[in-house]
Amino acid sequence: MTTQGETLVEFDADGRTLTVRDVVMEASCTFTASDPTDPIRVSTDRFLFPVDAAVSFETASLSLPAHAGVYVRDEEGQVLGHPTETSTEYLPGTYYVGITSYCKLYVKVFDAALETSMDLHNGTGAVDLEFGEPTRVAVGARSLHERPAATITVPDEPSALREALPYLASGIKEWSCERSWPTLRGHPPRLERGGALAIPDALSRPETGVTIAVPETYAALYTVAPLVYYLGADVVPATDPEIRLKNGYTEPLGAPDGALTRRVRSLLGRCLFLDSLVRTAGYHSVDRQEYEAVAGNLPFYPPELYDAAIPEQLMEYLEVEAELLERYVPAWSYDVVLDAEPADAKLLPHVLNSVSPVRMREVGTGVESICDGYGSSPVPTGATHLSVAGFEHNLDAPPREVASERVALVGVDAESDAMDALSATLTGTEHREVEKPFDVKTVEATREGVRTALETEAYGFVHIGVPLTDAGFVCADGVLRPEDVEEVAARVVSVVGDLSVTGSAVDAxxxxxxxxxxxTTALPSHLLGHLLGRLLSGAPFAKAVEWGGFDGIRYRFAGDVASRLVAREGGTWIPEYAVESMTPDEHRLSVITWGGDVGAVSAIESPYIDSGHWLAGQRCEQPGTLTSEEVVDLVDDQDGVYVLNGEVVQRDGVTVTAVRDSARRALDDVASSETTE
Known part of the structure; x- marks a missing residue:
């Protein structure tokens, strides 16, 4: 039987050249050896790190492709260093050379001396490995696996969906706490509706020793799907929802209604967060602010669970008081709302890819997320209509550097106001160091102007300022019906008009x-500028709107609005600095970064921010307090979004006087509220 790893990665040898192809991502990397490679397939178990496939051959030297990062590790996985222009020699031993390129690569060197150096003649970042004599090496590759690699066909029967659910976790690369890293969670296979259940032979069902028993209904299956995915659980029918571990232990999940929803999302956040603490004993040992705050209060020592099986870990995790963890669980990409209908099943792979919790429409309690996402109409104000098309289009359009971005403003009045607001809102040194960091084009509001802007692939963002009515876009030379635009090439489209009309248009x-x-019902020029400034600074689209000042203006989205249009310099995510005043001159600070996948970590260097990393999407409260002068210094020193006592403020508006005035207003509001009560 063909394994999934063999369908994800391919090796092709041609003399001294070895080409590694990431089949899923349609990308390749090339190695050059000193001798003909003649590779043979070897077990992926030879590698300390998860790989999809591997080959072995002998060579005295190996030139690596240009890369985003190379690290040398010892046999136990500890980082020893990285190549520089000056050669570095390592004593005979077993080494792993990890390469981040168009796929994740590992070169394992068996019992040999190793010398590394930068190869300046073969492209920026190329590296030479020298072994001194012919040496056995193995090259392992792991697909980035950021899109589905297979399709499961499911008939409109809950029993068939129950059988298919475990296979959605087939893309997870390793069944340990390391799967809390997003790079080890490959995209689940697609689900499509059909006449009979069909699961590709290359897909495997995890065997983690965890079973989830639930009623065989769409409502129950959709609700538990994220937990099934993350735990690698089997799913069996039962009247009373529960988790069953292979050691015989059972954990009730609550009645199949709101109680089940609350318990599942609590366990999902608990498992992911605690896994992220346990993994500090693994591949990437980084200091974590949450570890220092939480570990001492846990009934177990996190590193001791690193090699434990999932049931054993879960037994320990269930002993932790929920109140201890609540503030540390990161915000999810989406609070997903589905209907108990077979049509919504096709969204599950994309929902699970972001490990977002799911609830039914009738369950009104949500979780902190970038945006509420609905699988079908009606879509409430402020939420997005999730669709397979939106997710799939986004997979083919990853975030671009800001210098590559183009914006079209069609029929926008007071364009200069929009550009002034945009400039005031932008963050990032990559914007300030050049006069025109991106291209903004104004387009006349004619039918041809609107059509061309929507159909131009180069545009990342198109805003159509003329109103969209029942008849269509009211242009200078007549009306253009949205349905007359057969194909939209722009990545993001913004329209103005009554939501009863514009909602269906943005879906289309x-x-x-x-x-x-x-x-949106209205988009004044200054708000358009704020929105663009946040968006081009690397904010997820829904956060860019949230920070834009749309108070009193109704809006809704369609598509993957938790995604980013622009990648920030260095691969960082946009930080939000929230200041809460205790007195006019004493303020607490919390920091959260937006745009990272669930389980990733971030860090910020600042004298006002505690050292160490924390989970992306997790609000990290800083110890101590800041004076008003220190708040201003922080804003001057750090790029990001600034929130003073719940109000988003622009960088140039943060002065000592403004901070104190904000504090007094907030404290007066608190005092007034307490008096009223």
């Missing part, structure tokens, strides 16, 4: 090619 734009679309 996503189906026809856009990654996401935005409908």
């Amino acid at each position: 734009f996503v189906e026809r090619g856009a990654c996401l679309a935005f409908a």
Whole structure:
């Protein structure tokens, strides 16, 4: 039987050249050896790190492809260093050379001396490995696996969906706490509706010793799907929902209604967060602010669970008081709302890819997330209509550097106001160091102007300022019906008009090619500038709107609005600095970064921010307090979004006087509220 790893990665030898192909991502990397490679397939178990496939051959030297990072590790996985322009020699031993390129690569060197150096003649970042004599090496590759690699066909029967659910976790690369890293969670296979259940032979069902028993209904199956995915659980029918471990232990999950929803999302957050603490004993040992705050209060020592099986870990995790963990669980990409209908099943792979919790429409309690996402109409104000098309289009359009971005403003009045607001909102040194960091084009509001802007692939963002009515876009030379635009090439589309009209239009734009679309009842020029400034600073689209000052303005989205249009310099995520005043001159600070996948970590260097990393999407409260002068210094020193006592403020508006005035207003509001009560 063909394994999934063999379908994800391919090796092709041609003399001294070895080409590694990431089949899923349609990318390749090339190694050059000193001798003909003649590779043979070897077990992936030879590698300390998870790989999809591997080959072995002998060579005296190996030139690595240009890369985003190379590290040398010892046999136990400890980082020893990275190549520089000056050669570095390592004594005979077993080494792993990890390469981040178009796929994840590992070169394992068996019992040999190793010398590394930068190869300046073969492209920026190329590296030479020298072994001194012919040496056995193995090259392992792991697909980035950021899109589905297979498709499961499921008939409209809950029993068939129950059988298919465990296979959605087939892309997870390792069944240890390391799977809390997003890079080890490959995209689940697609689900499509059909006449009979069909699961590709290359997909495997995890065997983690965890079973989840639930009623065989769409409502129950959708609700537990994220937990099934993350735990690698089998799913069996039962009247009373529960987790069953192979050691015989059972954990009730609550009645199949709101109680089940609350318990599942609590366990999902608990497992992911605690796994992220346990993994500090693994591949990437980084200091974590949450570890220092939480570990001492846990009934177990996290590193001791590193090699434990999932049931053993879960037994320990269940002993932790929920109150201890609540503030440390990161915000999810989406609070997903589905209907108990077979049509919503196709969204599950994309929902699980972001490990987002799921609830039914009738369960009104949500979780902190970038945005509420609905699988079908009606879509409430402020939420997004999730669709397979939006997710799939976004997979083909990853975030670009800001210098590559193009924006079209169609029929926008007071363009200079929009550009002034945009400039005031931008963050990031990559914006300030050049006069024109991106291209903004104004387009006349004619029918041809609107059509061309929507159909131009180069545009990342298109805002159509003329109103969209029942008849269509009211252009200078007549009306253009949205349905007359058969294909949308722009990644993001923004329209203005009554939501009863614009809502269905933005849904259609996503189906026809856009990654996401935005409908609002009004978009004044200064708010458009704020929105663009946040978006081009690397904010997820829904956060860019949230920070834009749309108070009193109704809006809704379509598509993957938790995604980013622009990648920030250095691969960082946009930080939000929230200041809460205790007195006019004493303020607490918390920091959260937005845009990272669940389980990733971030860090910020600042004298006002505690050292160490924390989970992306997790609000990290800093110890101590800041004076008003220190708040201003922080804003001057750090790029990001600034929130003073719940109000988003622009960088140039943060002065000592403004901080104190904000504090007095907030404290007066608290005092007034207490008096009223």
